[in-house]
Amino acid sequence: MQKIVDNGFKPVDTLEKPGANRPWTIKEKVLLGLSPAEYVQQMVRNPFNWILAVIYAVGVPVLLGRFYYGLGWATHGSYDYPWGLFLGWGLFVMVPLSASGFMMGTTVELFGRKDFKPLERLGLLNGLLGYFFAVLFLEVDLGQPWRLVYPMVVSLGPAAVLFLVAWHVATYLSVQIAELVPAFSEFMGWVKPKKMVKSMVLGLTVAGIILSTLHQGALGALFTYAPGKLHPLWFSGAFQWIHFFCSSIFGGLSMLLVVSTLCKWFLKWRCDDTFLRSLDRITVGISKGCALALITYLVIKITALAHDNEWSLLLTGWGQWYIFEMTVGVVMPLTFYALSVRNNRPGMARFAAFLAVFGIALNRLNTALIAYNWKLYPEIPHWREFTIAIMVYATYIVVYRGVLYRLPILFGWKEDDK
Template identity: 30%
Template sequence: MNAHLVALQKTLGRLTLWQGVLLAVLAAGLYATVLRFAQGLGAVTHLSDAFPWGLWIGFDVLVGVGLAAGGFVVAATVHVFRLERYEPIARPAVLTAFLGYVLVIVALLFDLGLPYRIWHPLVMWNPHSVMFEVAWCVTLYTTVLALEFLPLVLERFHLEKPLKVMRAVFVPLVIVGVLLSTLHQSSLGSLYVIVPDKLHGLWYTPLLPVFFFLSAVAGGLAMTIFESFMSYRAFGKRLEHDLLAGLARILVVVLAVYALIKAQDLYGRGSLHLVWALSPESVLFWGEIGLGVLLPMALFSVPQVRASERGLFFGALLTVMGFIVNRLNVAVTGMAASSGVTYVPSWMEFAVTASIVGAGFLLFALAVKYLPIFPKAELPPAGVDPILLRRRPALSRGVLAALWVLLVIGIVGVAASSPKPKGPAPAAPAVEPQVVHAASAEVRLPAPYTFPVSGDSPGPVTFNHETHAAVTDNQCRTCHAGLFKITEPGTPVSGKLTYEAIHEGALCASCHDGDKAFGIEDDCANCHRQ
């Protein structure tokens, strides 16, 4: 038999299950990559003009950038705030951040229609554009991360002189990195502030930049705990348990601040009723808040959980998953109703995303193998069994099993509540849009719409956009898309616009409550007119 074939068989025979899975994922991603760049986006994605941003933006970019925030948080903790006891986890955090940003840029190449023009924002300035600011900040911060990562390479090859120079400028680099990361973490939220008539009311808020920044800090801290645990299990590296427990305590504070501001924002915008509505959006909202904020906050508040390796891992995993659901809710779930179409990623979109994640794990493993990422493990005292030095889990197996069951139930519930495709709506007579003038802006609105009349109705109801736009100062998001889906001209109003729903305080009654506007119980003739 050929010697090369024998060597290949031996290599394949040594592959573990996870290595085999990784190879399969990378192979599928390679196939999708070739097809995408050879035939374009339409050949591999289910994106459209109505839904141009999907999985690759929602997960690869928004999630990737956010989970890499641990780099600037831990680096600032060590080098700016001088909490040097966290230094053992700073290098892995910077490595995770650097790889994360590099892979985000790779993911953007897939999503851009003309990827070879990715450099245009750097030379074609538009300072009024949020994307311009994000593009520049991401580029500069990736450069800063590369410089923060460079000392590890210099140290590996014993290049003392350039290493000395890098150490001299390291703290200023960290400060610049913190500023840049803060800017673009929040600016990613600003991308959705400019679409108030498209993003669902559960997620649209002028405070989106604040929420994106706070959730990125939480996600970055959780990712640092998660990757430390995975490195401990996969590479046999020392688990800095006390340091990770300290991060968990900080995480409780960040999550609590996030939850309080979120609740106040929903109440202040009058959108709190959307939280309790039985809709796919509300269930997915509770998926991100319940699993990703409230439960980890409760777990990490218990000292016994923080003292447990499994407890730390489980709480961090919940936070990371909640963060992922949040970003996908903003990018996909929250935009679905107003788009008028149903977007489900193709298998090749999933393949590309999975291969990018797999490449990240592979590069991390190679860096750990060949670079001084983790501190050298300290040998135990003579005569002491190293196994005895490991912490015993403070949580019983029964409690851990119950927590995992709760996690699985939550995931299944979130998946089962995802919006389902709907058939086309019946045709309706076309209506010509009319132009009305309100305040100082010209707003193009549909003509008045008369709803179908049932047999026991006291009279037809005609909805006039002009009168409602005038009293809301043209704020379309007052109703759209939290209360009513935006439809194409001529498409009949969809949804359960029924007497029962309105008289239970939903839909029109959200404003017509006798306080904001006349109440629905005041006089039927206010709406039903002969």
């Protein structure tokens, strides 16, 4: 795509078709102003699409097999490890990395920091898609996915932590859809829905904060049901929920920095000047928030060690693994974020963001799979489970990219004031 743009092509970035005196049709907008043949051509030319094709060629049959032959075929069907990669990765890693939506909403709409606005929509989209695909992962994992609405309408178990997760993720998904209505209505050329959302944006943002606090925390609280199964270094009866909530703050923001960096590298043609010009400044600004969240997280993690008096466990093999997680996933990003703020170095902030995202993923996988059942035996997920997880995640990337191509996320419509 970059090549076509370098050759003088301009992707759709206006509402009116220049010289035609009429708005672009939806079809034209979907094809970015290219003809269908040209569009297919640029698709084929993109090497990333070839990788995707391989992933789908292997992944689709395996996914169909999972629904035809059952979970026992796609996974080890372990009674000791009832949760595998689908939840370990798809739910527990993806949800904290999608906290960017409520963080950016809070920064811009609630704290009134309009200077962060160029990255707000990307934050919201990152949140919405992350949650949506977490639900898809859940649907792959559930024994009877067609019963997904049972906790809402058929049989309520309101005293369970997962009940709260289910309701809050569902409600929060609607909140995030509402928050992205403006971008979509601009794409469609509607006026009314955008105005309506604008009038309730503060309410939506506050709802987002409440729901996020509770369900991010609830994902941690789910593991308080397994005090004897999860290794004590990752288990904290008193603080588990706040560990998960606090780490989701820098997790979501760091993921946003990672995504914005990838956009800058691979989707530069789609970013407008405002986005490119302000990205470095906003990156350093977000670093400040990340550093604050990281130092808080580090201290409450140490507090948990002291609270349960687990210092001696640090000397064991598990302790070294824990120290590795905390060093690479917390202390190092904290240092680099702090230095990037002090020396105004956006590049260093981006490096810190990659580390922090890795740290979150490692922490959640440790909690859900690796340090879980530490007294029993380690289990490596079935290759089919890996295949399906990679395919669903690839779909997440495809949808993400497709939206970024089209909706005004990285760019604003020119002459939008009309």
